[in-house]
Ligand SMILES: NC(=O)c1ccc[n+]([C@@H]2O[C@H](COP(=O)([O-])OP(=O)(O)OC[C@H]3O[C@@H](n4cnc5c(N)ncnc54)[C@H](O)[C@@H]3O)[C@@H](O)[C@H]2O)c1
């Protein structure tokens with residue numbers, strides 16, 4: 581069985597690639613990183629270290645294609661693949677879409693076997709969004725044929741993999757915990773037989789619970805940590821003021837999730853506590869700049885800060901005091917190495933915090949969340 585995985589980065593190698601190998605797939609990584617692709621083709625294997633568990637998993641049956649130079653090879657591979665996955669980042673999905681559409685066009689002519697394409701990104705509806713980008717490059721008749729044969733099931737993936745450097749550029753250290761949940765309704769043909777995937781009929785509660793607990797909590801630790809001059813998530817979680825605010829933030833998202841999905845309060849509290857312990861893992865050093873990366877995306881209307889804040893106002897009918905504090909801190913996130921952070925800071929310089937917030941969050945000017953964020957700045 582052949583799997584093509586777009587994005588041989590932290591989660592690609594440290595999570596998806598590892599499970600694909602354990603499930604018997606030969607994995608061909610597609611990336612734009614010359615060093616990683618050359619190393620994959622030279623070594624044909626790499627190590628995944630489980631942080632704090634003194635365990636190393638050797639991942640075999642891997643190779644790489646550089647999408648900067650070898651588009652034809654990717655198109656040909658798509659005609660033969662049994663599964664396609666991505667972990668490139670939400671903003672890169674429109675960039676990988678054209679080659680996927682060319683591959684599917686070619687496959688329609690030669691191979692009538694169904695195929696599933698799973699985007700493993702931190703976003704709601706990642707695979708559906710990838711499908712929209714892919715379909716923009718297809719004619720109507722081709723789209724109908726693709727509808728019959730190719731599925732874009734949505735997914736939620738959870739495993740903390742920090743940025744890191746090792747002597748071997750392929751080695752990756754990951755936390756031992758992982759969760760990969762895939763929605764069944766859009767699968768075409770047989771369910772991909774991947775060890776570690778949990779299949780569910782409705783992904784919504786799973787992706788929202790993950791994004792609005794793990795990622796909201798992570799973003800809170802990163803932005804508030806940065807505000808306090810701290811460099812890692814561990815340092816932020818050692819600071820009692822930050823932890824109190826992270827917990828407060830998760831009590832607000834938790835209230836929304838419990839209200840929407842009728843999770844048992846004790847179960848959700850246990851889930852939240854486990855996540856806070858994961859953030860405190862002393863074997864992992866995760867920089868606030870990685871976790872806070874892409875602040876414009878993270879301040880987007882469907883993402884981890886704005887969506888639960890708006891729902892807190894609508895469903896709980898109280899003020900999301902903690903979430904709005906994190907939104908204010910996100911607006912202050914200044915990392916000169918992060919393109920979105922530079923754009924955000926430039927916009928704030930040009931027109932101010934609140935007009936910038938209105939633009940990225942798509943909130944109306946008179947929304948209670950905007951008023952609360954404004955109060956943080958006034959104080
Ligand atoms: N790291 C984590 O803890 C984690 C956990 C769960 C989900 N995720 C999600 O997984 C995705 C990837 O995150 P990551 O941490 O692995 O990032 P990363 O930067 O380590 O990996 C992304 C990879 O995509 C590659 N890439 C960029 N443009 C490309 C293109 N046009 N074609 C092919 N490859 C391209 C990059 O070179 C890089 O190797 C993101 O959506 C992230 O939110 C990350």
Ligand SMILES: O=P(O)(O)OC[C@@H](O)[C@@H](O)[C@H](O)[C@H](O)CO
Pocket residue numbers: 702737738739740741794795798799870871872873874
């Ligand atoms: O990848 P992002 O930028 O959406 O979010 C940063 C981190 O919160 C994220 O990568 C987590 O480590 C991951 O989602 C844990 O499962």
